[in-house]
Amino acid sequence: MTEDIETRISRVAFDDDGLAPAIIQQFDTGEVLMLGWMDAEALRRTLTSGRVTFWSRSRQEYWRKGDTSGHAQYVKGARLDCDGDALLITVDQVGAACHTGDRTCFDADDLTPAVGER
Amino acid sequence: MTEDIETRISRVAFDDDGLAPAIIQQFDTGEVLMLGWMDAEALRRTLTSGRVTFWSRSRQEYWRKGDTSGHAQYVKGARLDCDGDALLITVDQVGAACHTGDRTCFDADDLTPAVGER
Numbered sequence: 001m002t003e004d005i006e007t008r009i010s011r012v013a014f015d016d017d018g019l020a021p022a023i024i025q026q027f028d029t030g031e032v033l034m035l036g037w038m039d040a041e042a043l044r045r046t047l048t049s050g051r052v053t054f055w056s057r058s059r060q061e062y063w064r065k066g067d068t069s070g071h072a073q074y075v076k077g078a079r080l081d082c083d084g085d086a087l088l089i090t091v092d093q094v095g096a097a098c099h100t101g102d103r104t105c106f107d108a109d110d111l112t113p114a115v116g117e118r
Numbered sequence: 119m120t121e122d123i124e125t126r127i128s129r130v131a132f133d134d135d136g137l138a139p140a141i142i143q144q145f146d147t148g149e150v151l152m153l154g155w156m157d158a159e160a161l162r163r164t165l166t167s168g169r170v171t172f173w174s175r176s177r178q179e180y181w182r183k184g185d186t187s188g189h190a191q192y193v194k195g196a197r198l199d200c201d202g203d204a205l206l207i208t209v210d211q212v213g214a215a216c217h218t219g220d221r222t223c224f225d226a227d228d229l230t231p232a233v234g235e236r
Contacts (some may be wrong), residue, residue, distance in 0.1 A: 030148020078229040086153040
């Protein structure tokens with residue numbers, strides 16, 4: 001039997017602001033699309049509705065990916081890390097994940113590391 | 119010509135604690151291995167040394183993945199997101215990424231979302 005939803009949410013170690021970072025990954029290609037923030041309620045909505053919901057730190061409100069852009073994220077899976085303080089949400093992303101129109105939020109800015117020797 | 123390293127680091131919008139979340143992804147399989155935290159110096163070491171370095175919030179010290187476990191992360195790429203406040207580091211992971219011995223830090227805890235209809 002699947003654990004109660006509140007039991008699952010209670011395992012998350014939210015930070016002092018009540019938030020945890022959520023990595024959003026395309027379920028089939030493995031692309032990392034973006035990183036957002038969730039509080040307990042955003043996670044609850046994500047786990048129960050099939051659509052990814054975030055908490056906006058800048059606007060101090062919930063937002064559901066795609067409601068303004070049409071580029072929804074449909075939930076495929078959700079995992080909690082070993083410390084309980086980071087989330088990995090696998091999704092099926094409709095269209096661009098980034099508000100700039102890029103496929104992912106990590107497409108535009110290459111920090112060009114020096115690649116070390118083995 | 120590649121931008122100066124300090125110019126690249128200066129584009130990162132670190133939080134009030136001087137930190138940014140860094141998603142660590144296996145470069146070839148796309149697996150998300152873990153999420154760690156970097157300050158400017160940890161990012162500088164990551165971009166210049168070829169090995170991933172984090173700031174430990176619990177121990178308040180730098181740590182280089184693999185120095186105690188032997189399971190090093192060799193840097194393959196580094197990207198900054200559209201808001202400038204999250205990092206995506208692609209790596210070649212030797213052995214397990216998780217201190218528990220799991221391949222990734224997200225292997226153990228499934229939050230079992232309800233998968234919505236399209």
